Amino acid sequence: MVKLYDFLLSGNCYKVRLLLSLLGVEHELVAVDLKSGEHKKPPFLALNAFGQVPVLVDGDVVIRDSQAILVYLARRYGGSDWLPEDAALLGKVSQWLSTASKEIANTVATARLHYLFGASIDVAAIEKQSYTVLKAIDEHLATRQWLECDRPTIADLACFPYIGLAADGKLSLDAYPNIVAWIDRIKQLPGYVGMPGL
Ligand SMILES: N[C@@H](CCC(=O)N[C@@H](CS)C(=O)NCC(=O)O)C(=O)O
The missing domain is CATH 3.40.30.10 (Glutaredoxin)
Incomplete structure (x- = not known):
């Protein structure tokens, strides 16, 4: 197993x-x-x-x-349900895997690490960088329901948790309605499970 x-x-x-x-x-x-x-x-x-x-x-x-x-x-x-075969789409999904492990990890996830686990950070700088990242993602989602492929893929799953947990890092999603709607769509997926804070 x-x-x-x-x-x-x-x-x-x-x-x-x-x-x-x-x-x-x-x-x-x-x-x-x-x-x-x-x-x-x-x-x-x-x-x-x-x-x-x-x-x-x-x-x-x-x-x-x-x-x-x-x-x-x-x-x-x-199969290819969550990860496309097509080279261009695979590249597009992969760019979000990378975004999850750098831009999101170094900003919203780092803010959460500070407030929940006591990591030492420059709060003002991380907050500013977090909102820059959230704004870019919100703008990307303004014209689409999912990050890529017009359907849920692992791009969404990779980026969603730490964005959905933004409140743990004392960050507000109020200015990002497209992100809030995207989080709601993910929560409606059949088989969805949550975690503390989500
Ligand atoms: N790039 C890795 C990062 C993994 C990571 O940061 N794991 C954390 C928990 S979220 C951890 O094990 N932290 C303990 C440590 O680094 O000592 C991934 O995406 O899995």
């Missing part, structure tokens, strides 16, 4: 749990105790030398990094 090394409050782990649920893939969650540093000790480091969750194990296949795991699961269990 598919095994996900998981931390409940992690948006990166959540995006994987969400896709597993949307795909209806039976799986086992293995809670990793980040507070005690379990992820920095040998048994876990053998799975991911970078010492981070999520990690997915499916038989002989071990994948770290939430975006990479979404790619694997989408193709392995969803």
Whole structure:
């Protein structure tokens, strides 16, 4: 059975749990105790030398990094439903996987890390950068329902959690109605599951 090394409050782990649920893939969650540093000790480091969750194990296949795991699961269990075959569309979806791991991780997710887990940051700078990122995404969504392909893909699942959790980082989505409507659409998907804060 598919095994996900998981931390409940992690948006990166959540995006994987969400896709597993949307795909209806039976799986086992293995809670990793980040507070005690379990992820920095040998048994876990053998799975991911970078010492981070999520990690997915499916038989002989071990994948770290939430975006990479979404790619694997989408193709392995969803055909082309969540990840298109076409080169141009694949490129378009991939640009959002990259946006999730840099622009979103370094802004809205970092603000949340500060308020929920005490990370030391320049609050004013992160807030300003967060709103720049949110504005760009809101404008992109002004003319479309989904980030790419006119349907939900892993682009949406990769970007959605930390944006949906913006309030945890004391960021308001009030000025971004297209984002708010997009979050509502994601929450309507059959098989949707939430997490604390969503
Ligand atoms: N790029 C990775 C980032 C993973 C990541 O930042 N994981 C966090 C939890 S959300 C973690 O394990 N933090 C503990 C640490 O880095 O020590 C991904 O998308 O999975």
